[in-house]
Amino acid sequence: MPESPFNLQEKTILITGASSGIGKQIAISIASMGAKVILAARNAEKLTNVKELLDGSGHIVLSLDITDEIAIAAAVDKIPPLDGIVHAAGILKLAPIKILDFDQLKQITETNYLAPVNLTRLLLNKKKIQSAASVVFLTSVNGVYTAVKGFGAYAGSKSALNSISKVMALEYASRKIRFNTIAPGMIKTEMYHEMIKQVSDESVKEDKLKYPLGDYGEPEDVANAAIFLLSAASKWITGTTLVVDGGLTII
Template identity: 30%
Template sequence: MTDTYYKDRVVLITGGAQGIGLGMAQAFATEGAQVVITDADEEAGKDALKRLQENKLTAAFIPCDISSEQEVVALMKAVGEKYGKLDVLINNAGIADPFTGDLQEMRMSEFDRVLAVNLRGPMLCTKYGFPLLQKAEHPAILNLSSTRAFMSEPNTFAYSASKGGIEALTHSLAVSLTEDRIRVNAIAPGWIETGPWQKESQRYEPRHTKEDKAQHPVGRVGIPADVAEAALFLCSDRAGFITGQHLVVDGGMTVKMIYT
């Protein structure tokens, strides 16, 4: 990529204030995109803008709870009024630390909340962002799935279900939006360390053991930049013949057999 590839292209990143979302915001802004960050955490949003400014990068921040249809409608209206189009929609926002207790202890309200944000949210953003994507020359949607869509630890019912839903939603949208020239793909990250990319009040320095690193054939845990590089490619014209696919970005962890 060059520093002008995304020049004048509008990129909306949900959950863009922290973690993988912030890493993608930094990457697209560096490439010259007009980045719009949306996040339900306003403290994190302000902190993200500060961090970008410190790196001589700019972005806009619009607070939004993507599980709320009313707030998503307002978000897309604001984007439309300011930019008039949307070139790239990145559905990244999600509840990353859901309930992990025993099945009998889980309240259905907790299950419903995870699906409302992780699965319903991307559908809402796609539905109401669609008219703006139609106005772009080469529109693209990128959904953030997870390797948890294909494998699980115990008691991650809601999160795994939501990410499996994202995989299905991705290929369904890809087939449905062909006549509108909108490509739709997904990235399924594995273990991505986000500690240094959290808002200031929750930031921490990671400590990974030799065992942590050894689980990955590449010899390390992932960072947001690893996902961001994949996103830059999939949302670009260089990936013009790719749609309805998912790209696993996990350092090879899901293909390595581990015996205990």
């Protein structure tokens, strides 16, 4: 039987935002495909708990705030050569433009856009991202394909990631380093469960009707997309977006 193109054996992959939600599930899923995982997030205890769930050995916990420029610069020197990165760190806050203040805008933009771009830039400049590596940014259908009232700062940060990933794909194509994004619809993460506390059950039920496949997605749905983009199965794909939204954007 030929070797599966989705195999991640012998690959070292950095996951930001790996302590919870989609990032946690991506770490679990890619470890099950043979990858060695570098788990990065602020909470060391949560990262250690995630590490204990991973198949295989050689996984690394990297506790740091990716918005801290000094900490990131120091961490880059300690990170081993990478075959892939998934930037899953991000925050979501409901703030209509009328009440959105600069501090909120700055926090969301720094976490969702500036921090992952800066970390990637430093890793590239230090030659820590190997030729033929794959870099994946988690964006969103919100801001790239749709718009939702109250999420202007979030949508703007995700749209910016979508745009710069295309430029990176062009600039590093000669080294066969691929840059792609995954744009999920609503996914049932801890962030989702906190958010729905602010709205009625009827509103959630009505919103689910917008999804042709009938429900919100699971973290595994995004993790499977990440496996594809990290693996040799997608070796001729760069500068594009894989939409994982249950059909939301086709309506």
